[in-house]
Amino acid sequence: MSAIANKTTLLKKHFGFDTFRPNQEAIVNDLLAKKDLLAIMPTGGGKSLCFQLPALMMQGTAIVVSPLIALMKDQVDALQANGISAAFYNSSQSASLQNEVIEQLYNQKIKLLYVAPESLNLLLPNLKEEHICLFAIDEAHCISAWGHDFRPAYTQLGKLKKQFPKIPVAAFTATADVATQDDIAQQLQIPSAKKHLASFDRKNLFLEVRPGTQRLPQILKFLKNKKEESGIIYCLSRKNTEKIAQKLVEKGFEAQAYHAGLSSEKRSEIQDDFVNDRTPIIVATIAFGMGIDKSNVRWVIHYNMPKNIEGYYQEIGRSGRDGLPSNTLLFYSFADVIQLRQFTEDSPNQEFQLAKLDRMQQYSEALSCRRIALLNYFGEHVAEDCGNCDNCKTPPQFFDGTILAQKICSAVYRLKEQEPINMVVDVLRGSKNAQVFSKAYQKIKTYGVAKDVAWLDVQQYVIQLINQGVLEIRFHEKGRLLLTPLAKEILFNGKKVKLATLQTKVKSVAKETVNQAETEGLFDSLKQLRLSIAKEENVPAYVVF
Ligand code: ADP
Ligand code: MG
Ligand code: ZN
Numbered sequence: 429m430s431a432i433a434n435k436t437t438l439l440k441k442h443f444g445f446d447t448f449r450p451n452q453e454a455i456v457n458d459l460l461a462k463k464d465l466l467a468i469m470p471t472g473g474g475k476s477l478c479f480q481l482p483a484l485m486m487q488g489t490a491i492v493v494s495p496l497i498a499l500m501k502d503q504v505d506a507l508q509a510n511g512i513s514a515a516f517y518n519s520s521q522s523a524s525l526q527n528e529v530i531e532q533l534y535n536q537k538i539k540l541l542y543v544a545p546e547s548l549n550l551l552l553p554n555l556k557e558e559h560i561c562l563f564a565i566d567e568a569h570c571i572s573a574w575g576h577d578f579r580p581a582y583t584q585l586g587k588l589k590k591q592f593p594k595i596p597v598a599a600f601t602a603t604a605d606v607a608t609q610d611d612i613a614q615q616l617q618i619p620s621a622k623k624h625l626a627s628f629d630r631k632n633l634f635l636e637v638r639p640g641t642q643r644l645p646q647i648l649k650f651l652k653n654k655k656e657e658s659g660i661i662y663c664l665s666r667k668n669t670e671k672i673a674q675k676l677v678e679k680g681f682e683a684q685a686y687h688a689g690l691s692s693e694k695r696s697e698i699q700d701d702f703v704n705d706r707t708p709i710i711v712a713t714i715a716f717g718m719g720i721d722k723s724n725v726r727w728v729i730h731y732n733m734p735k736n737i738e739g740y741y742q743e744i745g746r747s748g749r750d751g752l753p754s755n756t757l758l759f760y761s762f763a764d765v766i767q768l769r770q771f772t773e774d775s776p777n778q779e780f781q782l783a784k785l786d787r788m789q790q791y792s793e794a795l796s797c798r799r800i801a802l803l804n805y806f807g808e809h810v811a812e813d814c815g816n817c818d819n820c821k822t823p824p825q826f827f828d829g830t831i832l833a834q835k836i837c838s839a840v841y842r843l844k845e846q847e848p849i850n851m852v853v854d855v856l857r858g859s860k861n862a863q864v865f866s867k868a869y870q871k872i873k874t875y876g877v878a879k880d881v882a883w884l885d886v887q888q889y890v891i892q893l894i895n896q897g898v899l900e901i902r903f904h905e906k907g908r909l910l911l912t913p914l915a916k917e918i919l920f921n922g923k924k925v926k927l928a929t930l931q932t933k934v935k936s937v938a939k940e941t942v943n944q945a946e947t948e949g950l951f952d953s954l955k956q957l958r959l960s961i962a963k964e965e966n967v968p969a970y971v972v973f
Contacts, residue, residue: 516542
């Protein structure tokens, strides 16, 4: 039987599918050819099959590194149900059970072995090349401190390539911005790994952001006529999950709170009720949803703003997996921004986290197509507005911003794409501050060309250009701004740019939510108070810090 026939036969026989999804076949082929690779595919895109199928076709066992012990068992059960021999190896097992698994591995009894990164150290000394066909690193973004979910145990995975240079290493993730992608390959010691970048677009998800005021009444209105539909409300605090769930129950909805403070029995019970359509609504902290395979989630609401776009994208991605229209609604409030900033305070990579939070805030404040902003973040450039987001449905007022955009782009260009937003704005506005003078930027041609526009407004226009994919932020490199190919079209080929008229929309969000923050008692430090003043007074934050 030819390899091709074999592949599709096995696809049908073990998985019941007639065709491959985008990128799956190319990845399978690379692994069969023993090539290292990095696959960036959205949640639900079918990453598992990419290493499960080659495992069936190659000599030896596929070692799958997976971060969640809780999910390993499910995966192994699912494989066994499909007639594939599989096992897992982690710290939840007794020593004798672990030995049994190793025995099976040596005797070539299993095609796939799921291992927690923390348990690799126990396994590695006993492993021999002839036992293994490939290494699959699931949730590979956990290896990068630049990623959004860093796991120290992942950093030792570079050892795999060192110890087994001939065995292909395949890294899989659903969320990695461009710089994180490179970091993953470098740390896994697979610098020449081929990148398989699947589209991140989930066209069926309606993207909507609203000011975070009067959230509960808004949610009740949103849920009108949705009583039977499955949905998830994400909150920052455990307390809020309980409070909101209770309020919904009082209003006649079936809702349950879910958070890490509940016992594991309770949690799996709630999860079961949700998956089997017994409880339609879950009000949860971000602890909920990882690995839940439920296709008919019709809506996701973010009661609070997520801390970065990766998290947001993953969470909204839990809706509409069946491809049917689904709604996502994010409540954006300045109070959340402040609280999230606080959360980063003890973090070793605070700088990245703050930068990612800024991007999340910029997305929330976007006035142009949200899908374009979202996809650009993951390195995917699309030209057309999506027609399925709030800004596409009810566009703000636009003006021909070509000249202003040209000024901004040319400032970025003349600053050699080395400076972050604030400096670019300072130069455009002709600011006379020490930072500008110390670098002699007052001599640059674009110095002061936008001095008639308010500081905060210039900043907003720059953010609009980022959201439109004209400029790119490298937040791993001090937030410097870069020109994308689109910017070059604008600068050199006369491409037109629409900019949204800045009216009260953005400003009113800040104002209203500041009031709300006060009532929620969030302003207990001077720093926060200053931040709110900065926003209210329309001056950049560093002015008051
Ligand atoms: P990911 O790990 O990328 O989030 P999974 O590997 O869990 O995604 O797959 C998501 C769903 O897609 C699963 O239900 C899986 O059975 C299904 N699936 C995977 N490949 C195919 C395919 N080629 N055709 C149809 N369904 C597929
Ligand atoms: Mg997966
Ligand atoms: Zn859109």
